[in-house]
Amino acid sequence: MKNAAEFETKEDDVFGRIASRYDLLCDLFSFGIHRIWKRRVSFLISKEPWVKLIDVASGTGDVVFRILNGNDLSPDHQVLASDISPKMLDIAKEKLLPFQDYVDFQILDAHSMPTIESYSVDVYSMSLGLKICNREKVMSEAFRVLKPGGRLVTLEASNIPVRWLHWLYLSYMSFCMPIIGWLATNGDSSAYKYLLHGVKGFPSAEELKNEMESIGFDEVYFERLSLGIVSIHIARKPA
Template sequence: MTTQREDITHNAAGFETDQDAVFDRIAARYDLLCDLFSFGIHRHWKRRVAQLIAREPWRDLLDGATGTGDVVLRVAAAQALGRDHHIIASDISPKMLAMASRRASNLRANITFRQLDAHAMPAIADASIDLYSISLGLKICERDKVLREALRVLRPGGRLVVLEASHIAPAWLHRAYLHYMGMAMPIIGWLATGGDASAYQYLLKGIHQFPDAADLADEIRAMGFTEVSFEKLTLGIVAIHVARKPA
């Protein structure tokens, strides 16, 4: 059983999903926040995730912490999806899901929007998903629980794709980046959210406390995944991890 101390260690942002509905409060401004914090570069990161997903053979895709649907919308645009392709876009925030559903209203892709907690998804059957993706969500979760749940729902041989924060090399440049974010994020976040401090505090803490890509790869491997690899983007601000559930 995971101890409380281990849970805290593996929740980089210290965010409790059942105690703060912050993402419901900022749903209408979430995309603006992402653009401001990353100077719009997050769009490139998510396009890359969509490209990796499009290369994989899958029929059932589950996107965890889908937010306003950036990744699933790009998957639908990048890949000619047939009737046998089914996407489950899941998030714990109903208002985020509502935003994602509206954005997908003109798409012909088979997308189901479901309110699910990535830590535990009893509504998703064991070994029923071909590909599980999560983008920029692990930093506000107990990532060991989320990865364990991803392993459970994936079919043998199924693929895991994770986009998440990483560390810039060299170390001095990473420290400079964190210093910049520590100054800029509170100002930008306060303006964009109308003074809702919790939103950017969680994200800032998550960036500071999240492990490097190599360490996260080790965690994914220790969880039971194989063929674990990653690529860093934008000097290492983020990395995309891919792994497979053993067949």
């Protein structure tokens, strides 16, 4: 369960460098389709009976915004938005200003979150972050902080089950991602080198399900979005 992107933020703060352009770049790369993925994962999270939610690798806070926006919130609802990059989290703070009564922010490395108590959260979510982390460490940490019966929800790159289509998609990504990344970042396309590497090296939806089960999660199920370009996994920490 290695880090599919072979990425280490402590060695290269790529997300800090592209933070101000990150949302725009997501739209460019996915033709806006990432909005559909994030809407779906937020909807599934909203359906869970959570009071305490931790969103890890929150980036600019897109998913947290969608979870909170338009949903009935009670004063008990508490969200912790976290990321290893202070610059990404600064943008999340601005975006989530209307929900300041419900959200706290913390700089956290997903691999080890000593400030978060064990058995303390109802839902742990991570969107588009797992491919740039060591999955075993991150999912073990998610398992630790979740309450029994709590859910892990991930949105991540996946595999299109039709092999030639998957190959076509990867070819498109290999060709376009470095060019758009280079143009949009004035020549600093390193983030997209990592992300592309992570997409290529990431396990299939079925393999990720098996990895979650090997950590100890049960009731793991997944759904593919956009033919399987990404998938959402939901797993339960046994009660």
